[in-house]
Amino acid sequence: MPWEIQYVPEKETVVVTTTGPVSDDEARELTGRAITLLRETQATRVLGDCRAMESAPSLGVVYWLVNDYADRGVPRQTRIAVVHSPAPHVAEFARFYETVCFNRRFEAKTFCDREAAEAWLHSGATG
Numbered sequence: 001m002p003w004e005i006q007y008v009p010e011k012e013t014v015v016v017t018t019t020g021p022v023s024d025d026e027a028r029e030l031t032g033r034a035i036t037l038l039r040e041t042q043a044t045r046v047l048g049d050c051r052a053m054e055s056a057p058s059l060g061v062v063y064w065l066v067n068d069y070a071d072r073g074v075p076r077q078t079r080i081a082v083v084h085s086p087a088p089h090v091a092e093f094a095r096f097y098e099t100v101c102f103n104r105r106f107e108a109k110t111f112c113d114r115e116a117a118e119a120w121l122h123s124g125a126t127g
Contacts, residue, residue, distance in 0.1 A: 005034055014037050016047070017052075026057070050082060054087075093116060
């Protein structure tokens with residue numbers, strides 16, 4: 001499995017870690033499980049660690065998954081930080097994800113550094 005999801009109670013954060021290639025079907029499954037965990041824990045922070053992702057799902061699938069967040073119960077106040085590797089295709093995926101979230105009124109931001117991502121998740125700053 002190229003991904004892992006866990007809830008970190010002391011940080012009230014759902015952490016999604018991807019490794020290797022992530023297919024469209026795996027992205028759908030990962031998203032469903034992450035949304036379920038968000039609802040079960042009532043967390044409003046998500047840290048997506050994509051530094052070890054070798055290939056991302058298609059941009060079309062990313063678009064439609066984010067488009068369905070509201071219908072699937074993702075709270076609007078959820079903050080999503082995505083940490084990406086310097087690989088151009090992974091950085092492009094992360095920036096596209098951030099843009100789609102913004103367009104759907106979800107707060108997401110991309111980072112090259114996990115510490116910066118965690119600091120933003122727990123800060124009061126937006127954007």
